[in-house]
Structures are given as C-alpha cells and as structure tokens.
Amino acid sequence: MSDQTQAPAVRPSKGERTRARILASAAELFAASGFHAVSLRDIAAHVGLTHAGLLHHFPGKESLLIEVLSHRDREDAKVLFRVDPEDSPQEFLRLIVGVVHRNMRTPGLVSLYAKISTEAVDPAHPAHTYFVRRYALLRGQLTAAFTALAARTDPRPDYDPELTAQMLLAVMDGLQTQWLLAPATVDMHAAVVAFCARIGLDFSDAPPLPDHRSDPEPSPTSIMSAEAET
Amino acid sequence: MSDQTQAPAVRPSKGERTRARILASAAELFAASGFHAVSLRDIAAHVGLTHAGLLHHFPGKESLLIEVLSHRDREDAKVLFRVDPEDSPQEFLRLIVGVVHRNMRTPGLVSLYAKISTEAVDPAHPAHTYFVRRYALLRGQLTAAFTALAARTDPRPDYDPELTAQMLLAVMDGLQTQWLLAPATVDMHAAVVAFCARIGLDFSDAPPLPDHRSDPEPSPTSIMSAEAET
DNA sequence: CACGAAACTAACCACGTGGTAGGTTTTACC
DNA sequence: GGTAAAACCTACCACGTGGTTAGTTTCGTG
Structure with missing residues (x-):
C-alpha cells in the first residue's frame, strides 16, 4: 500500500501523456x-508534434474539441456535483459562486467556454448539442436549488426560481466576456456576489475553490459529460 | 420641397445598393x-456576386466586418442616444430594456453581437478594439444612469452603480447565448425585467422598440461608431 | 536483447481561402 | 447616343487546411 508500489502500476503510457498534452x-x-481560427497544425506545433502525429491520437478536429470540453466537464463535475441542489441549495449556490472566483485565476478556462458556447449556437457546429445539453442541465440544477431555497425561506421570497436560474447563469456568462475584454475594470466575482445579494443570498465570504492543479483520471460516472452523437 | 423633388436626387447608386446588400x-x-467560419465566397454567393466583385466594394474581409458592426451601431445609436442617461436615467434604462425586447424579434442581430464579441476577446481579432471600446462606453453610460437614479431615490438605494451596470450588461449578454441555444426555454425579456425588478425598477410594461424596418443613411455624428485603426 | 505495437514523421492529396490583375459589362451623366 | 467610370467577372496566385498513406523511430513487455 505504499506510494512506491502504486506509482509504477499507474504510470501513464507515452501515448496517454501525449494525449494529455494535446488536450x-x-x-x-x-x-x-x-475552434475555427485554430488549425490542427497550430495545436500540433504547440505540443511539439506534427499534425499527422496528433491525428494518430484523435480521429479528427471535431472529436478533439468534444474531448477537450468533456474533459473539462469531468473536472467541474467533481466540484459541483458533490452537493445535491435540492438537499443543500445554499451550499450548491455557494459552490457556483466559488467557481466564478476560481475562474478569475484561469482566464483560459473562462475563455474556452465563453468562446465555444457562442460558436456552438450554430447548429452545424460540432459542439452544438453539447452546449444545448449543458445549459439545460445547469438551468435545471439551479432552478431546483432556487426552488428548494424558496421553500425553506420564511417569508417566501417573491422571485421565480426558473427566471432567477436563467439570470444567474446569464450574469456569470455575460461577465466572462466583459472580464476577458477589460480585466482591470470588471470584477466578475464582486458582480456575481452583488447579484446574489439582490436575491437575498450573502456570499461575500464565499471561499475560493481549489485550483486546477492536477488532472486525475477521468471519472467513470461523469454526470456532465455529453457524448456527442456526430 | 415635395417628395417628388427629393426622391430622384437621393436615389442610391447601383454601387450603394450592392454595398447595402453585401452588408x-x-x-x-x-x-x-x-467571422472565421464564413468566407468571402460564402458572402458573395449569398449576395449573388463573385468574391472578387465583393472585394471591389470592400478592401478586405476585416474591413467588411468592421463596417458591418459600425453600420449596426449607427442604427442602435439613433435609438439609445436620444436620451441622456444623466438627465433621464429611468427613460434611458427603459430604452435598454426595450432593446432586449426588440432583439427577440431579430435573432440574427443578437447572434451577431454575441458571436463576434467573444471572438473579439482575442487581441488579434479585427474587431478587438471595437468591442473593448463598445463595452467601456456602455458601462460608462449605464453607470451614469444608475448613479443619477440613485441620487434621485429616497431612501438612497444600496447598490453600487458601477457593479450594477456590469451586471445588467452581463445579464443581457449572457441571456443572448442561452436564448440562441434554447429559444423556447429562455425568455430574455422576462429575465431582464425580473433583474430590473431586483434593483427597484419596474419595467413590466416597457413598450417594444420599433423594428429594424428601414436602414436610412448613416448619421454623420455617430457616437457609438468605433473607427478601427487597423 | 528481440519483437510487435504504438507513436511519430514526411510526403502527398483535394480543396478552400483572401487577394490580385486584366478584361467585360453595366451604369450614370452629358 | 456616346463615353468614362463603376461594377462585376474570369482566371490566376500562393498559401493553408483536414485528412491519408507509407515509412521510421520509440516504447513497452517478455
């Protein structure tokens, strides 16, 4: 059971290491x-491979994108879905706000979702189905959280849980673009916390989430992973 | 001064008419x-020209994009900037909400700004400077409106005008992507009105703005037009 | 160390892209 | 109607793109 006996057994192969670098x-x-402005050759050069080498690991550009997104989702799922939004709505929302705070330390991750989600509005985009599902899932979770929270609040708050879920998601998304365009001017976290204050939630002391320091093996039961049907 | 003496003098030339169709x-x-997923040949075919014919009217793809954006800005400016946000903050905000309602009837316009603004986060993008400026201007205007509104409200509201401006812009932007991905589920207007209710503004009866029915000549004093320096 | 599989490269392919240059057709004006 | 300019087309260019194929190198295991 010592670390020495475990490390050699789980060492990633050369291919797995290269795949991780490609992702x-x-x-x-x-x-x-x-997606459209980046070529396979760009990515391959960034990794230190040829584009044909990259295509040894991933069957094509579109499946590479889907894998990039799914991979990041599995990371998010580990944080967000350890709390049930109906059992612990306040804790769930606190985690959501914590994601925003963490994201400010990872502009790349913010930009990935901001950028690809708007591209994916086009039904012909490889990630279109992925984002339709992702947003539906998040809205569902947030609506459930706000509904549960309202049921526990006396006097009962006057907001519509579904509209409020849409608003919170929108604030988070909309702030990303503004922040990416003017990072010195726009404070994503403060604005999200201020929004929550508007609906009666005090997250001014919400702690930050852990950084993306490690990329452990993908979880076999990924909730948010959308397997593309293309 | 009759219409008959004016119409022949201002009839657009063939070139002007073609330019408008290209835009x-x-x-x-x-x-x-x-921007990146659309070629000049795509646009030209859509107009009924060759791509070389298109390039007779616009010096290149990048300047075409800037002109498309500037052209739409002049249209928005006519609506939004007929009211001073400091003199009539409530009316200004009402117009902003009206823009959202109108946008629901023009998915193309919504998608244009949503799509290009996230692309333009990339500093190498032809419209990068344009969007940095546009957001700064809108934030400034909205901050001025909320500041003036707070000064006229007794008891003084407890929101930060600058954060609130960021939030309102974020809600509007973030709702666009959700709406484009799930138009039957997401009600942009209702969500924006609900957000305003959260900060004490009742726009539940805000009237819709006029449609983009006509494209009159560009105003010579366009406030929102950002002349690209590329 | 030997060997098969995985990883990777070089070369090729067909096609698409923004842009250029010269020629043809259309427009606008006198 | 004549004419010059504008509008538009055809053909070309160099380059980039995702993908394929065959060969070479590296890895992993016994």
Whole structure:
C-alpha cells in the first residue's frame, strides 16, 4: 500500500501523456481563438508534434474539441456535483459562486467556454448539442436549488426560481466576456456576489475553490459529460 | 420641397445598393457562424456576386466586418442616444430594456453581437478594439444612469452603480447565448425585467422598440461608431 | 536483447481561402 | 447616343487546411 508500489502500476503510457498534452494545448488555443481560427497544425506545433502525429491520437478536429470540453466537464463535475441542489441549495449556490472566483485565476478556462458556447449556437457546429445539453442541465440544477431555497425561506421570497436560474447563469456568462475584454475594470466575482445579494443570498465570504492543479483520471460516472452523437 | 423633388436626387447608386446588400448578407452570415467560419465566397454567393466583385466594394474581409458592426451601431445609436442617461436615467434604462425586447424579434442581430464579441476577446481579432471600446462606453453610460437614479431615490438605494451596470450588461449578454441555444426555454425579456425588478425598477410594461424596418443613411455624428485603426 | 505495437514523421492529396490583375459589362451623366 | 467610370467577372496566385498513406523511430513487455 505504499506510494512506491502504486506509482509504477499507474504510470501513464507515452501515448496517454501525449494525449494529455494535446488536450491541454487544444484547450489553450481554442480558448484563445475559438475552434475555427485554430488549425490542427497550430495545436500540433504547440505540443511539439506534427499534425499527422496528433491525428494518430484523435480521429479528427471535431472529436478533439468534444474531448477537450468533456474533459473539462469531468473536472467541474467533481466540484459541483458533490452537493445535491435540492438537499443543500445554499451550499450548491455557494459552490457556483466559488467557481466564478476560481475562474478569475484561469482566464483560459473562462475563455474556452465563453468562446465555444457562442460558436456552438450554430447548429452545424460540432459542439452544438453539447452546449444545448449543458445549459439545460445547469438551468435545471439551479432552478431546483432556487426552488428548494424558496421553500425553506420564511417569508417566501417573491422571485421565480426558473427566471432567477436563467439570470444567474446569464450574469456569470455575460461577465466572462466583459472580464476577458477589460480585466482591470470588471470584477466578475464582486458582480456575481452583488447579484446574489439582490436575491437575498450573502456570499461575500464565499471561499475560493481549489485550483486546477492536477488532472486525475477521468471519472467513470461523469454526470456532465455529453457524448456527442456526430 | 415635395417628395417628388427629393426622391430622384437621393436615389442610391447601383454601387450603394450592392454595398447595402453585401452588408446585410455579411451581417447575416457572420451572425450565423462567426467571422472565421464564413468566407468571402460564402458572402458573395449569398449576395449573388463573385468574391472578387465583393472585394471591389470592400478592401478586405476585416474591413467588411468592421463596417458591418459600425453600420449596426449607427442604427442602435439613433435609438439609445436620444436620451441622456444623466438627465433621464429611468427613460434611458427603459430604452435598454426595450432593446432586449426588440432583439427577440431579430435573432440574427443578437447572434451577431454575441458571436463576434467573444471572438473579439482575442487581441488579434479585427474587431478587438471595437468591442473593448463598445463595452467601456456602455458601462460608462449605464453607470451614469444608475448613479443619477440613485441620487434621485429616497431612501438612497444600496447598490453600487458601477457593479450594477456590469451586471445588467452581463445579464443581457449572457441571456443572448442561452436564448440562441434554447429559444423556447429562455425568455430574455422576462429575465431582464425580473433583474430590473431586483434593483427597484419596474419595467413590466416597457413598450417594444420599433423594428429594424428601414436602414436610412448613416448619421454623420455617430457616437457609438468605433473607427478601427487597423 | 528481440519483437510487435504504438507513436511519430514526411510526403502527398483535394480543396478552400483572401487577394490580385486584366478584361467585360453595366451604369450614370452629358 | 456616346463615353468614362463603376461594377462585376474570369482566371490566376500562393498559401493553408483536414485528412491519408507509407515509412521510421520509440516504447513497452517478455
């Protein structure tokens, strides 16, 4: 059971290590410039491979994008879905706000979702289905949290849980673009906390979430992972 | 001074008419798929020209994009800037909400700004400077409106005008992407009105703005037009 | 160390892209 | 109607793109 006996058994193969580097580079470059403006050769050069080498690991550009997104979702799921929004709505919302605070330390991650989600509005985009589902899921979770919270609040608050869920998601998304365009002017976290204050939630002391320091193996039961059908 | 003496003198030339069709097609296609995923040949075919014919009217793809954006700004400016945010803050905010309501009838226009603004986060993007300025201007105007509104409200409201401006812009922007991805589920207008209710503004009866039915000549004093320096 | 599989490269392919240049057609004006 | 300019087209250019194929190098295991 010592670390020595475990480390050699789980050492990633050369291919797995290269795949991880490809995913990291693709995430970074897609985040910077979007899917269409980044070529396979760009990503491959960033990794230190040829584009044909990259295509040995991933069957094509579109499946690479889906894998980048799914990979990041599994990371988020570990944080967000350890709390049930109906059982602990306040804690769930606190985690959501914590995600915003953490995101301010990872502009690349913010940019990835901001950039690709708007591209994915186009039904022909490889990640279109992925984002339709992702937003539906998040709205559902947040609506459940606000509904549960309202049921526990006396006097009962006068907000519509579904509209409020849409608003909170919108504030978070909308602030990303503004922040990316003017990071010195726009304070994402303060604005989200201020929004929550508007609906009666005090998260002014919400602690930050842990950084993305490690990328452990993907969880086999990924809730947020959308397997693309393309 | 009769209409008959004016109409022949101001009839657009063939070139002007073609330019207008190019701008409309470019706006539509950029809105659908973004700058990078649309080629000049796509736009030209949509107009019914060759791409070389298109390039007779616009010196290049990048300047075409800037012109599309500036053109739409002049249209918005006519609506938004007929009211001074400091003199009539409530009326100004009412117009902002009216813009959202109107936008629900023009998915293409919504998509254009949503799509290109996130692309433009990339400093190498042709519209980067344009959007940095646009957001700064809008934040300034909204901050001025909320500041003036707070000064006229007794007891003084407890919101920070600058954060609130960021939040309102964020809600409007963030709702666009959600709406474009799930138009049957997300009600942009209701969510924005609900947000305003959260800060003490009742716009539940805000009237819609006029449609984009006509495209009159550009105003010579366009406030929101950002002349690109590229 | 040997060997098969994985990882990776070089070269190729067909196609698409923004832009250029010269020629043809259309427009606008006198 | 004549003419010059504007509008538009055809053909070309160099380059970039995602993907394929065959060969070479590296890895992992016995």
